[in-house]
Amino acid sequence: MNKQTSVINRRDASTAKNATRLMIWALAWVLTTALAAFGPKVIWDFHTGLTILGVLINVGVGFGMIFATKRHLQRLDEMHQKIFRDAAVLSLGVGLVIASSYELLEDIQLITAQPEISHVIILMTLTFLVGMIAGHRKYR
Amino acid sequence: MKNRLKVLRAERDWTQAQLANELEVSRQTINAIEKGKFDPSLPLAFKAARLFDLSIEDIFEG
Numbered sequence: 068m069n070k071q072t073s074v075i076n077r078r079d080a081s082t083a084k085n086a087t088r089l090m091i092w093a094l095a096w097v098l099t100t101a102l103a104a105f106g107p108k109v110i111w112d113f114h115t116g117l118t119i120l121g122v123l124i125n126v127g128v129g130f131g132m133i134f135a136t137k138r139h140l141q142r143l144d145e146m147h148q149k150i151f152r153d154a155a156v157l158s159l160g161v162g163l164v165i166a167s168s169y170e171l172l173e174d175i176q177l178i179t180a181q182p183e184i185s186h187v188i189i190l191m192t193l194t195f196l197v198g199m200i201a202g203h204r205k206y207r
Numbered sequence: 208m209k210n211r212l213k214v215l216r217a218e219r220d221w222t223q224a225q226l227a228n229e230l231e232v233s234r235q236t237i238n239a240i241e242k243g244k245f246d247p248s249l250p251l252a253f254k255a256a257r258l259f260d261l262s263i264e265d266i267f268e269g
Contacts, residue, residue, distance in 0.1 A: 145247070146232070
């Protein structure tokens with residue numbers, strides 16, 4: 068029984084380790100996005116080489132985050148994979164529908180402000196979180 | 208989907224964690240299956256049938 072318990076703990080520890088790794092990649096992506104967005108104005112005064120480097124680092128870290136997400140998903144069991152996938156589908160769907168309507172609002176002059184991609188990213192993140200919480204509650 | 212997983216587990220005096228370990232899933236997944244909230248995939252149902260030395264139909268009802 069102790070052996071079995073330790074196997075479960077190793078599996079859970081591995082999943083937790085992958086989740087932590089994913090969180091670090093996500094945080095790194097947010098930080099490099101901020102660097103690419105504000106670095107040219109605040110730090111290096113629009114130096115072209117540094118600006119390109121900032122964007123390349125941001126894209127590279129973004130791909131790292133994608134692979135970390137894939138690895139994390141593969142380590143989950145089938146119920147948790149379903150919860151994750153359902154939340155991702157909800158997030159993608161809501162993001163697509165709201166982003167297209169949001170863009171339309173400016174075109175048909177219902178709003179004057181330029182639609183920002185960051186608003187859509189925030190919406191998709193919050194929708195994903197709601198989907199994950201709802202999924203865990205559903206199967207509790 | 209109704210199933211006899213909880214009864215079969217209790218007969219062997221196993222915890223949910225032990226069964227989860229045998230089937231290589233999380234304890235939460237075993238709990239959800241026992242409560243009929245989550246339907247296992249066919250491979251997982253076969254794995255459970257092999258573990259209890261029963262047919263799938265003996266464990267899971269349609």
